[in-house]
Amino acid sequence: MALYQKTISPIDGKEYVCRELATESHVRSVLALSQSTQRVWAQTSLEERKRICVKALDWLQSNQEKLGLELCWQIGRPIRYAKNEIAGVVERGEFMIAASEKVLSTISVAEKTGYTRYMEREPIGVVFVVAPWNYPYLTAINSIIPALLAGNSVVLKHSAQTPLCAERLVEAFEHAGLPKGIFQYLHLNHSMAESVVRSGEVNHVAFTGSVKAGRAMEQFAAGQFIGLGLELGGKxxxxxxxxxxxxxxxxxxxxxxxxxxxxxxxxxxxxxxxxxxxxxxxxxxxxxxxxxxxxxxxxxxxxxxxxxxxxxxxxxxxxxxxxxxxxxxxxxxxxxxxxxxxxxxxxxxxxxxxxxxxxxxxxxxxxxxxxxxxxxxxxxxxxxxxxxxxxxxxxxxxxxxxxxxxxxxxxxxxxxxxxxxxxxxxPALAWTGIKHSGRGHTLSEFGFDAFTRLKSFHIKHPN
Known part of the structure; x- marks a missing residue:
């Protein structure tokens, strides 16, 4: 029996969007595809990844009027401001694209006679992004762009209040030529999202939401040794x-x-x-x-x-x-x-x-x-x-x-x-919180840290 989520617009209290929730089999297929395609994507050149991200940002920018109106109806933000969120997405995306060349390049260390030593950043695998409704494009892009640039695949779960934002983000990257399976969305309820975190099929969870939900995410991820970024509340x-x-x-x-x-x-x-x-x-x-x-x-x-x-x-x-x-x-x-x-x-x-x-x-x-x-x-x-x-x-x-x-x-x-x-x-400064406001960071050059792991190369030359 199919399950549905309904988006009630705060403008008039009426249903604005209705979407069928993902079935267990669909979730499994999405995660399996994400795992398999990521290994191929990781071999793609950084220049190609950057090209696709630039095209996706161009698509978002060219459709900002439409996206702004949809956002207005989904969350009630005045139309005079709603489309400006896309401008912020482009600003952040362009910064991270520009920073990727330096951040993802080989890291040299001091020379040592008879040895070659350096470090490289490798992608971590599948990134599960759980995004909120209040800034649905901005918060999501903070993780999506650096994760993709670093060679990861991304699965996006948006709030039930903003399902169209998940669909439009994936649409932007599909239009840009991103290979199928690298960036996908899932419409999920809370228990389904929990099953994804517990599945063993994701390597990092980027979560934005309440302190209560953040605590739950920590429990779901416990014992799996996966990354977990939490952007929570504030006062x-x-x-x-x-x-x-x-x-x-x-x-x-x-x-x-x-x-x-x-x-x-x-x-x-x-x-x-x-x-x-x-x-x-x-x-x-x-x-x-x-x-x-x-x-x-x-x-x-x-x-x-x-x-x-x-x-x-x-x-x-x-x-x-x-x-x-x-x-x-x-x-x-x-x-x-x-x-x-x-x-x-x-x-x-x-x-x-x-x-x-x-x-x-x-x-x-x-x-x-x-x-x-x-x-x-x-x-x-x-x-x-x-x-x-x-x-x-x-x-x-x-x-x-x-x-x-x-x-x-x-x-x-x-x-x-x-x-x-x-x-x-x-975007040039790390976005981070302390105490109950969360852990980890996005944006800035350090915003790539969560989506990469360091690999050291220590080579001894013959004789």
């Missing part, structure tokens, strides 16, 4: 120092908190402001938030779409209501946002003050359009509060004193540290 802080450019800091923080309706692992979710700027910051932040247009995402004027589902929106509502009951003050009148009826996926944004770390809204990932703002008296207090979290993905400090800000950054427990910006992934 990312920003600190506005007393010397910060107030207008710039407020605009950047609010954009970093509310873009994609706050549904980003590296969204700003808590803000600490020096007491001398606190009232002015809150006033400026509130003004900025009231300018958002909560609306139907397919309409160009909409700047804030729905959350991915009503359950996600209600989770944020509970956090906000709890905080207010504990003494927090809200600054946004939700009546300004008529689509928020109190129970749908459409949720009014919110700025909270008089908050503390005794409230879930300041400690538990919200993944929605709410931010808490606290007043602090010193750099030391700000750093202490920034570090008071089980997460450590990104952190930001806003200051005119770059030297001081950099020194503070060395004290902040985080994977990526920003000064005067936030919520951005630079």
């Amino acid at each position: 990312d802080p920003a600190y506005v120092r007393e010397d910060a450019n107030l207008d710039s800091a407020a605009e950047t923080v609010i954009e970093g908190a509310f873009f994609n309706t706050g549904q980003s692992c590296c969204a700003i979710e808590r803000v600490y402001v020096h007491h001398s700027l606190y009232e002015s910051f809150v006033e400026r932040a509130t003004q900025l938030v009231t300018k958002y247009q909560l609306g139907i995402p397919t309409e160009e004027e909409t700047t804030l779409g729905p959350l991915v589902c009503s359950e996600a929106a209600n989770f944020v509502r509970v956090q906000v209501n709890e905080a207010v009951a504990q003494g927090a003050q809200y600054h946004i009148d939700k009546r300004l946002f008529e689509l928020d009826d109190g129970n749908s996926a459409y949720l009014a944004p919110q700025v909270l003050t008089n908050v503390s770390h005794s409230m879930r809204v300041m400690t538990e990932e919200s993944f929605g359009p709410v931010v808490g703002v606290m007043s602090v008296s010193s750099d030391e207090e700000a750093v202490m509060l920034m570090n008071d979290s089980e997460y450590g993905l990104t952190s930001s400090i806003f200051t005119r004193d770059i030297e001081c800000g950099t020194e503070l950054g060395r004290k902040v427990q985080t994977g990526t540290f920003f000064i005067n910006r936030c919520d951005y992934l630079d």
Whole structure:
């Protein structure tokens, strides 16, 4: 009996896509084909792999309007922003293609008389990419491009919310001429994904998702001695120092908190402001938030779409209501946002003050359009509060004193540290998290590490 997954669009609550889930026999055939074709792909020249990746990026770019509209309907991101994700995919892909020549070349060591010694990077085999719905193209491409460039095969499982993204990515590479079996997708439920990880047929799992699911992935992979990359949650802080450019800091923080309706692992979710700027910051932040247009995402004027589902929106509502009951003050009148009826996926944004770390809204990932703002008296207090979290993905400090800000950054427990910006992934820099935000890294030249193994050559010359 066939099983199906349905994608309910947050725009109108109706079914947008329906796909049959893979059968056990289909999963076995996909993994077997992935194993056999990878050995052939590994013998293909790097130049050929690069050529195919370039063509795939070209296809994605030429179809970004269509892909953006599909993304809008699948996750509710406003159409004015949705297609821009493809531009980010191209930026990251082009960086990794350019970096591959250096990263995948032979690694020389010091000369030694009578010997030749060097190292090469070999592909690890089959890479299983489990991608999330919130940035379905960007997060997936972080692993797909370097894995393919290194000579691996890839099996992609996307969220049930974004099945078309998996199909379009595979379509792009098929159009580029990638041999059959090197890059495939599977529509799977959670138990099926578990069986793939436990199958013994994959050599690395690149997972992006919740902390709870990340823990499960560790258990599924245990004892197999395979690679496991985990990009998990965040509760990312920003600190506005007393010397910060107030207008710039407020605009950047609010954009970093509310873009994609706050549904980003590296969204700003808590803000600490020096007491001398606190009232002015809150006033400026509130003004900025009231300018958002909560609306139907397919309409160009909409700047804030729905959350991915009503359950996600209600989770944020509970956090906000709890905080207010504990003494927090809200600054946004939700009546300004008529689509928020109190129970749908459409949720009014919110700025909270008089908050503390005794409230879930300041400690538990919200993944929605709410931010808490606290007043602090010193750099030391700000750093202490920034570090008071089980997460450590990104952190930001806003200051005119770059030297001081950099020194503070060395004290902040985080994977990526920003000064005067936030919520951005630079493909030249490693994307990584600490604590419950995950393990491993993607992007940068080091983004190839997870998809290769070093092989040493130690040759003694005769006589």
